[in-house]
Amino acid sequence: MKQVIACLKLVVIAGVMLALNPSGFLYAAAAQSPERLFAELAKLKPEQRERRLEEGSRKEGKLNFIHTFRGKLARGHVRLFEKRYPFVKVEMADMGSQDAAERFIAEETAGRHLTDTISLAIPDMPVILNQNLVAKYPTPATRRVPKQFQGFLDKQNQWVPWYWSEHGISYNTNLIPPDKAPKSWQDLCNPAYKGQVSFDPPETRFMVGLYVMMGDEKFQAWLKCMGENQPIIQRGHTQRMNLMLSGDHAVQGDNFLYVGAQEKKKDPKTPYAIVYSAPILAYAGAMIINKNTQNPHAAALFSDWTLSEESQKYVADEFRGPLVGKHPYLPDTIEVVTFGYLSEEVVDRLHNYWKQHIGKKK
Amino acid sequence: MDMGAGVSSVGRRLAPDGGKLALALVVLILVYQVVIPLLMVVWTSLKVERPGEAGFFDLSFSLANYTRAFGSRDFWQATWNTLYFALASTALSFGLGTFLAWVVHRTNTPFARLIGVITLGRIIIPGILITVSWILLASPSIGVLNNALEAVTGIKRMLNVYSFWGMVWVHSLEITPLAYLLLSAALQSMDPRLEEASSVAGAGHWSTLRRISLPLILPAVGAAVMLLLIYTLETFEVPLLLGGRARVRVYTTEIYFNTARTPTDWGLSGAYSIAILILCAVCLAVYFRLVRHGERYQTVTGKDFRPRRIDLGRWRYVTCTLSLLLVFLITGLPFLVMLYASLLRRYQPPSVEVFQSMTLSNYHEILRDPVYSLDPMWNSTLVGLGSATAVMVLVSVMSYFVHKTRMRGRKLIDFLGFAPIAMPSVVLGTAFLWFYLLVPLPVLGTLTIICLAYVTRYMAVALRFVSTSMLQIHSELEEAAAVAGGGWWRNFRSIYLPLLRPGLMAGWFWVMVHAYRELTIALMLARSRNRTASVVIYDLWENGSFPQLSAFGVLIFALLIFLVFLGQTIGKRFGVQEQV
Helix, strand or coil: CCHHHHHHHHHHHHHHHHHHHHHHHHHHHHCCCCCHHHHHHHHCHHHHHHHHHHHHHHHCCCEEEEECCCCCCCCCHHHHHHCCCCCCCCEEEEHHHHHHHHHHHHHHHHCCCCEEEEEEEHHHHHHHHHHCCCCCCCCCHHHHCCCCCCCCCCCCCCEEEEEEEEEEEEECCCCHHHHHHCCCHHHHHHHHHHHEEEEECHHHHHHHHHHHHCCCCHHHHHHHHHHCCCCCCCCHHHHHHHHCCCCCCCEEECCHHHHHHHHHHHHHCCCCCCCCCCCEEEEEEEEEEECCCCCHHHHHHHHHHHHCHHHHHHHCCCEEEECCCCCCCCCCCCEEEECCCCCHHHHHHHHHHHHHHCCCCC | CCCCCCCCCCCCCCCHHHHHHHHHHHHHHHHHHHHHHHHHHHHHHHHCCCCCHHHHHHHHHHHHHHHHHHHHHHHHHHHHHHHHHHHHHHHHHHHHHHHHHHHHHHCCCHHHHHHHHHHHHHHHHHHHHHHHHHHCCCHCCCCCHHHHHHHCCCCCCCCCCCHHHHHHHHHHHHHHHHHHHHHHHHCCCCCCCHHHHHCCCCCHHHHHHHHHHHHHHHHHHHHHHHHHHHHHHHHCCHHHHHCCCCCCCHHHHHHHHCCCCCCCCCHHHHHHHHHHHHHHHHHHHHHHHHHHHCCHHEEEECCCCCCCCCCCCHHHHHHHHHHHHHHHHHHHHHHHHHHHHHCCCCCCCCCCCHHHHCCCHHHHHCCHHHHHHHHHEEEEEEHHHHHHHHHHHHHHHHHHHHHHHHCCCHHHHHHHHHHHHHHHHHHHHHHHHHHHHHHHCCCCCHHHHHHHHHHHHHHHHHHHHHHHHCCCCHHHHHHHHHHHHHHHHHHHHHHHHCHHHHHHHHHHHHHHHHHCCCHHHHHHCCCCCCCCHHHHHHHHHCCCHHHHHHHHHHHHHHHHHHHHHHHHHHHHHCCCCCCC
């Protein structure tokens, strides 16, 4: 009798799962593990591997991808891939790294394996890694990553880094002549720049970068002196940069440097200069593949392609940081401090430091 | 007085035939569109585990999120700032909106219609652009107005948009059109004979306005004040862009800073939402108390009337000048900044050199890739028209049951219709995403899911628009029709809908434009084929420069003006001459 009841229960549960989520249920029963496939691929010679990936992708015919480049930038990138591999139709959504992570988790929790692969900033990875949603993907493509950026690689092959983003200091040359410009992060505490240095509200990535570069004690001391120098706190990297270039204030204490560099390229009269003597804080954007991907070959093909010459050139042409090849505007001589993610406990501590020294409210 | 004096006998019988069907449908839609997302928010607020983590669906609950949310001193400091900010902004915007609505609809002020159109034009411009425009106008360092004032008076930095009062000013101008729209609908549905009687009895204009006109539109006044307050409580752009620099943190920025880290703290976010919901429930209770004698506001009866315009004599030139100045500040000035910026390669304060270097390259750049810019505009048009129409149909039926029947639970319908205002867009977007991930309906990645979310998002405001007009309609009209043997649906369609036109049109316009502009939900539910115009705005904001964003803003402005014009023309053809 108990067995009959148990069987009935199973039938009911299966019925409910099927009603709520037919694709996920069927998938669980039918699909081959992508991780097993990736492990098999890793044993093949590069040419065989490439051929197998292309054949598999041709059969799959599509790829669901979330890009954290936005708008035209993302579309241009994906178009290049589609041109190179016309048999793969890419369904792309573009959004911020955090939103991408949240959406991916929601889909997977609901058992809807709608996304094959995502480009995500490494500092935003822990939330996904903690939930064991990422396939281990060993690939020879990462051999192209130069020594300088090998810190971005993951020993467990959970991601494929393919570009880097920079946080650095820049200033308006109409408001500050080059000889009076800050030379280091510490210089931003100089009273000469009081009320003239702008930051976004507490930003985990920037703080983690500074922390990695300075260590706990120096980071706290820097925040304290920075707080005393009355920095401008304003949300929006691009907007802050545009405001600085318009003469609203003199220095970007923390911003992506490419916005000003692009403006300068468009109009050489743009009053913009980068402080090359201060270390640049760098984190990578990386491809991760869903452990339950429905299109594993296409996901792998795309991940490998992101490190191809074609993709890296696109990154450089668009003034972002390629991992392979020459940076479009930063000289080779600059000091780059690379970082990934830290524990939640450390991140909480950094936010508290910020709150204590800079985030004082009226 | 009998509270039910203004309620139709038809309503008392709980609307037989189609009425019951309509009621059942309304309840069903409310459960589907509001109760489920609301339950998800409540559930999340009581869970320590994140959605997706083990234990999230277990029946064990905790108040830890509430302790975290309300246990900090910073939070209460932000709450104090918020109340101060909300009261100041509400007072200013209500004053401005009432004045403009009165000038446009009840006086013989020259250019009244133009003034009305320009006021509403403000709603069309995306909020981000307006806030940035005011930064460019009144920033202490580069503000165009500051430069002009310095040239005239010699005093530097007279204006500072990065201050508490700068925030109040920019936000008040942002919400003035809402006050204008709500009060316009009520002023147009007002029987002028009461005012005439007051004049005959010797009362002056001011006395009549204070003692007759304003009390008659009390429901609209109450709804306007309540909505303005709630809108300010949940406003985000101005506090984020200006408040950060002014070092004034309000409720929404506090929530943002406490929850915007990766991973999103859904539990904390849910706890904050419940707090806003309680606050809204209090506001709604006050509003219900204010309009509990519904029959007092019923000025639309079986007798014909046409709202009378007051002859202001020479004062009409004063009201005209003041109104034109106001609408110039509300719409004209930010629009000119947007237009100016759209013609530049890089934003710079005006100078001869800058004017000489103006270019149309930003427009070329945007229009060069129609799939990128025009498709999302078309998507937004469909979403705007679809969700506005669906919302107005739904809320007009809801409003009927709330205000024209004495059925039990009618206040619950009103509350449920109003509750979504307390759900931040990010929470609502997530709730819809989760819901449709779990329910296998094929709406993910389509415009339908965005429309469904917008129906919930804009239900609250739309309901207030229609309710103010519904309260003004006397039930004798429906009773007469019922005696003549008309069924519920026929009576509702041929009596209430035509008389609700001012509120319906105002609400439709409001929802359509806001659905066009909405970003957070659109972003959360966007996939490759359902991107909307606001997502493009966000892209340009994140990737590009202010000039290109401005160019896109100008294009959207032109398109929406065209849509409104089209709506107005169609409306006229079907006899709708009120509003927008």
